[in-house]
Structures are given as structure tokens and as C-alpha cells.
Amino acid sequence: MPKEEIYQAGSVRYLQFHHLQSAGLLHGFTLRQGGVSRPPYASLNMGLHVGDDEQAVRANRRLAAAALGYPAASVVVGEQVHGTLIAHATPELAGRGHASMTDALPGTDGLICTDPGVVLMAHAADCTILFFFDPVKRCIGLAHAGWRGAVAGMGPLMVEALLKLGCRPQNIRAALAPTIGPCCYQVGENVIEQVPQEWRAQVIHRAAAAYYFDLPELQRLQLQAAGIKAENLIKSDFCTACRPDLFYSYRAAGGQTGRMAGLISMKW
Numbered sequence: 134m135p136k137e138e139i140y141q142a143g144s145v146r147y148l149q150f151h152h153l154q155s156a157g158l159l160h161g162f163t164l165r166q167g168g169v170s171r172p173p174y175a176s177l178n179m180g181l182h183v184g185d186d187e188q189a190v191r192a193n194r195r196l197a198a199a200a201l202g203y204p205a206a207s208v209v210v211g212e213q214v215h216g217t218l219i220a221h222a223t224p225e226l227a228g229r230g231h232a233s234m235t236d237a238l239p240g241t242d243g244l245i246c247t248d249p250g251v252v253l254m255a256h257a258a259d260c261t262i263l264f265f266f267d268p269v270k271r272c273i274g275l276a277h278a279g280w281r282g283a284v285a286g287m288g289p290l291m292v293e294a295l296l297k298l299g300c301r302p303q304n305i306r307a308a309l310a311p312t313i314g315p316c317c318y319q320v321g322e323n324v325i326e327q328v329p330q331e332w333r334a335q336v337i338h339r340a341a342a343a344y345y346f347d348l349p350e351l352q353r354l355q356l357q358a359a360g361i362k363a364e365n366l367i368k369s370d371f372c373t374a375c376r377p378d379l380f381y382s383y384r385a386a387g388g389q390t391g392r393m394a395g396l397i398s399m400k401w
């Protein structure tokens with residue numbers, strides 16, 4: 134069975150991870166086709182903060198909700214500031230950040246949740262969305278991390294937050310959604326010097342006179358060091374910048390583009 138697979142419902146396409154799907158978890162990572170946004174956001178832009186027509190984004194979010202089968206009013210979204218703040222999403226917070234960014238959870242890049250029926254959403258175009266699920270303790274988590282979040286340890290901080298809720302690392306299933314890969318992510322000294330020394334040789338690669346950063350591999354190494362078992366950890370094989378037919382890429386688009394969304398929920 135493939136570790137990740139792309140599905141279609143209506144006009145919406147989304148990717149799912151095998152070990153979350155087999156657990157019966159509602160989740161997905163939306164692709165860029167099938168929405169109503171116009172270029173350069175065409176077409177299923179899920180980000181309200183990128184300069185797109187907000188009505189179009191709200192329509193796209195409704196399409197995604199219908200495709201995956203969740204009520205839009207149950208969604209919780211963080212502001213996403215490239216930090217490592219993690220919020221506990223409760224039913225009282227349902228709806229925050231979904232129709233408007235103004236009430237997204239402030240300063241928040243990570244969400245954890247123990248209540249069925251709450252839908253966690255994060256968005257990205259090259260940055261990584263990290264999915265978490267503990268089927269024993271019944272906890273979920275969703276985080277956004279670009280290079281800043283990754284070098285600051287967003288993955289291990291999410292695991293720590295789940296452990297505080299009573300989860301055990303050996304039970305946690307994690308997935309790293311399609312993100313920019315080492316094939317395309319050229320970086321400078323400012324990034325390289327922030328990458329933890331212990332992993333630098335494994336995730337910074339030199340090609341000709343340039344350096345390339347393996348952002349998903351750093352996060353895989355961090356999660357394994359935090360106790361996530363290799364068999365419970367899926368790293369997507371897709372690079373967002375290599376596949377403009379499937380994904381938005383901030384790098385590949387030169388900045389102005391839409392966002393994919395990661396979504397996860399324990400069913401109600």
C-alpha cells in the first residue's frame with residue numbers, strides 16, 4: 134500500500150497518508166486544482182492572507198469542507214507567524230480564523246486537540262505542514278514550519294505538547310506533507326548557520342557553488358530523535374517547487390501565489 138495517495142472528491146484533489154487513513158482519521162492536504170481563485174492564485178487557494186480575493190478563498194474553503202466532509206464552522210486556524218507557539222484547540226474556538234484571518238489564533242503555528250469534531254487547519258506553499266495522531270490517547274496535532282520553525286524545533290515541540298496531554302511517543306503517528314525539497318531549496322549562510330550543528334552535514338548539501346537545504350529531512354530526524362518510531366513516520370516524496378501542476382510553491386512562483394491546506398480531525 135502506498136504511504137501517500139491523491140484522491141479527488143468533486144473538483145477538489147487532496148493527498149492522504151496511509152497510516153492516518155487506516156486509522157479512520159479525517160485528514161488531507163489540498164492540491165491546487167479545482168477552486169475558484171484566479172491567477173496567480175489559481176485555483177484552490179486556501180490562504181486568506183496572500184492578497185487573493187477573500188470571497189474566492191472562502192468559496193475554496195467551502196469546497197474543501199464539502200470534499201473532505203467536515204462542517205466549515207468546526208475549523209480552527211492559527212495566525213502562522215513562523216514561530217513555535219502551540220495552542221490547544223477546543224470546541225469553544227471552533228470557527229476561529231476560518232471566515233477571516235482577523236480572529237485566527239494569534240501568534241500560533243501549532244495546534245493540538247483532544248476533542249472529536251474540531252477540525253485543525255494550517256496552510257503552506259513550500260513550508261512544511263506536520264500532522265500528528267495518537268490513536269491510543271486520541272489526540273491530534275497540526276503544525277506549520279518553514280525553515281525558521283524547523284530549526285527552532287517545531288516538530289519536537291509538538292511531540293512534547295502531545296506528551297503533556299498523556300500521549301506516548303511510540304504511539305504517535307506523524308506525517309510531513311509535501312514541502313520544498315533539497316532539489317530546489319537553495320539557501321544562504323543566514324539559514325545554514327541556524328541549522329542545529331548535529332544535523333547540518335545530513336541536511337545541507339552543496340551543489341556547484343550553492344547550498345541546498347533538506348527541510349523535510351531535518352524534521353524527520355528531529356521527530357525520530359523525539360521518539361517517533363520510523364514505521365509511524367511518513368515523509369512525503371513530493372517537492373512543491375518541482376510540481377507546479379499539483380502544488381503552490383512560494384519559491385517557484387517568485388512570492389505571489391496561493392496556499393495548500395492541511396486538515397485533520399477526529400470524527401464527531
Ligand SMILES: [Zn+2]
Pocket residue numbers: 313314315316317318372373374375
Ligand atoms: Zn524540487
